[in-house]
Amino acid sequence: AVFLTNVCVSCVCAGGLGQLGIGLAQILREQYGSENVILSDIKKPPSHVLNRGPFVYADILDYKHLRELVVNNRITWLVHYSALLSAVGEANVALARKINITGLHNVLDLALENSLRIFVPSTIGAFGPSSPRDPAPDLCVQRPRTIYGVSKVHCELMGEYLHYKYGLDFRCLRYPGVISVNTPPGGGTTDYAVQIFHDALSTGHHECYLRKETRLPMMHISDCHRATVEFMQAPQCQLSLRTYNIAAMSFTPEEVAQEIRKHLPHLKVTYNPDSVRQTIADSWPVRFDDSNARRDWGWEPAFGLQELVSDMLQSIRNKRATDGLSIS
Known part of the structure; x- marks a missing residue:
């Protein structure tokens, strides 16, 4: 989680040591002050994370401890990233159900x-084979x-239910595949699009677990972070939805490989x-329709x-140079 505290904003980020939490916390700390953004996870943080700002141990399934963190730190924003991703979740459905559903109810x-105020990401995986695929709109069969x-x-x-019934300021973005250099793949179906870059520079060979023509929506992590912050900061009066698609690009394994070959x-x-x-992957959309996000709060990606x-x-x-590793 990311927790924002109570000066002008106070935030806690749950699942904060995953692919997205560390980078988002850094951006929020630059805007609101390091002491006002608390990372949390159940894993031991590396030293460079500890040196950047507050970190606390928090188990998303321990409601009492989470409540103590919120009360003692005067939290105003909660960013909930804790989840088991698609392929990992299929390998352990019982654990995924606990973390992804019981954990969600705890933070709600x-x-x-x-x-x-609470931000929770959603995913391309929220669509299924009966959803429109090219493009998938915000509102459709899921x-x-x-x-x-x-x-x-x-x-x-x-x-959405808690927003309309009780006024909860709930905000949610459906992320496409997110591509980042800073964290290793975490068990998602789109993770090949991270691994292929590492393989290209280490061994010069990548074995892809998807067919070459499998097209999926993707996004650079900096666009993902920027979309999240802009959405969190958007006035409620501008929002026509509580959950939005955000899009940047859509490509196949073969297309990204061809683009890499221009360099390597x-x-x-x-x-x-x-x-x-x-x-x-075959059950997911090949493109997102994010026209509502562009209209309502001005979303625009920077990376193609x-x-x-x-x-x-x-x-x-x-x-790799910093780590003393060779480059193919």
Whole structure:
């Protein structure tokens, strides 16, 4: 979680050591002060995270402890990132149900009890094979076939219900696949689009677990963070929805490989589709319709495929050089 505290805003981020929490906390700390943004997780944080601002241990399933954190730190915003992603969730449905649904209810109850504003991300996985795929609009049939997707649809509907019944300031964005150099893949179906960059610069070979023509919506992590902050800061009067799609680009494994080859012509990609992840990907949209986000609160991405590839390759080169690793 990310928790924002009570000077002008106070925030706690649950699941804060995952792909998104650390970067979002850094942006919020630059705007609101380091002491007003608290990261939380059940994992031991690396030293560079501890040095940047407050961190607390918090188990999303321990409601009493979460309530103590909120009360003692005068929290006003709660950002809830704790979740098991699509492929990992399918491997442990019982645990995914606990974390993704019971954990959600804990933070929703906390938000209601303490008049918090709450942001929870949703996902491309909230759509299913009967949803419109090209593009998928904000409002349509959603019949996902993963526990991750089911839990996120549940989240969207519960948040909207609590907003209209009790006035809860619940906000939710459906993220596409998020591509970042700073954290390793975390068990999502779109994670190949992170791994391929590391493989291109380390071994020159990537084995992809999806078919080469599998098109999915993707986004650079900096666009994802910026969309989240802009959405959190948007006045309520501008919002016609509580859950919005956000989009930036849509590509296939072969298309991103071809773009990488403009920089690294030696890259070899082989395809060995994994039945679980391929089935999941085939049930998801190939593009998002984010026209409501663009109209209501001015969303506009900065990164297309060319910019994404150039930035990722340069960032991974720099990181490998800093770590003393070779570059293929």
